[in-house]
Amino acid sequence: MELFLEPKNMDPPLIIVGTSPIALALEEWAPRFALAPLRISLEEAAPGGVADEPPTRLRNQLDLHTGTAAYGVVATMGVYDVDGLLALSALPLRYLGLVTSPKRWTAMRTDLAAAGASSEFIDFVTAPAGFDIGALGPQEIALSILAQIVERRRRHAQVRWRGQSAERHPEPDEAAHSRELAAPRQVIDPVCGMTVDLEKSPHRLVLDGTTYGFCCAGCRDRFARDPETYLSHA
Known part of the structure; x- marks a missing residue:
């Protein structure tokens, strides 16, 4: 068969x-x-x-x-x-x-x-x-x-992006900056005032080139709706 x-x-x-x-x-x-x-x-x-x-x-x-x-x-x-x-x-x-x-x-x-x-x-x-x-x-x-x-x-069936290395090798003059980034980055939640580890917290928002960290999604959303109010009290 x-x-x-x-x-x-x-x-x-x-x-x-x-x-x-x-x-x-x-x-x-x-x-x-x-x-x-x-x-x-x-x-x-x-x-x-x-x-x-x-x-x-x-x-x-x-x-x-x-x-x-x-x-x-x-x-x-x-x-x-x-x-x-x-x-x-x-x-x-x-x-x-x-x-x-x-x-x-x-x-x-x-x-x-x-x-x-x-x-x-x-x-x-x-x-x-x-x-x-x-x-x-x-x-x-x-x-x-x-x-x-x-x-x-x-x-457009062809692959348009073939992927790039996940690792970025810094130039020698970036070495000090890389060491600084490796350390924990503690920031203040602009809404509630809590200390947040910027590297570990998933609740972040980039505004005008600055990354803000938040303790929870609620604080992030309140900040996103009216950032001027919270930044004026920073």
Whole structure:
């Protein structure tokens, strides 16, 4: 007896960074568009070593075969956008979208460059992610992003970003600065006044090139709604 097996192509992975409602909607809807969702986040990451930076903790959650070209979306809503993008920069990608506003993306380009991202990678990021369809709410925003991924997949099948080294080797004149960054960075939550370890806390927000740390998501959200009020009392 002869058996004829029809080969089945594996759905390409869609790596989603974050726990926001948009991230959860993308995770739920991705299989309907022949995408295999894999959601990662700092909130759900296993405790790392003392030297493990946020991008490393995110990458440790990935279980992809070397060379697997993926689609990626960072939807942390400003909490750890830069870390999410850096985590995915080491992977071969067909698409990488960031849920953000055009104004905030302009400032984030500088933050990414300062963190060691190449200009080629920064230009590869699609921000804001998704087609402009006047979307309202997480489901509609997720739909606009998935539509954009489908368009890239069908019309631009080649891998557009081949990944860069996850390690950045500082120049000699950066040695002192690197040692400084290795030490714990204690900051004050501008909302409640608590001391926060900026390297370990997932509740962060970048504003005008400055990274602020918060004890919880509630403080971060209150600050994001009205930063001037809290900065005027700093």
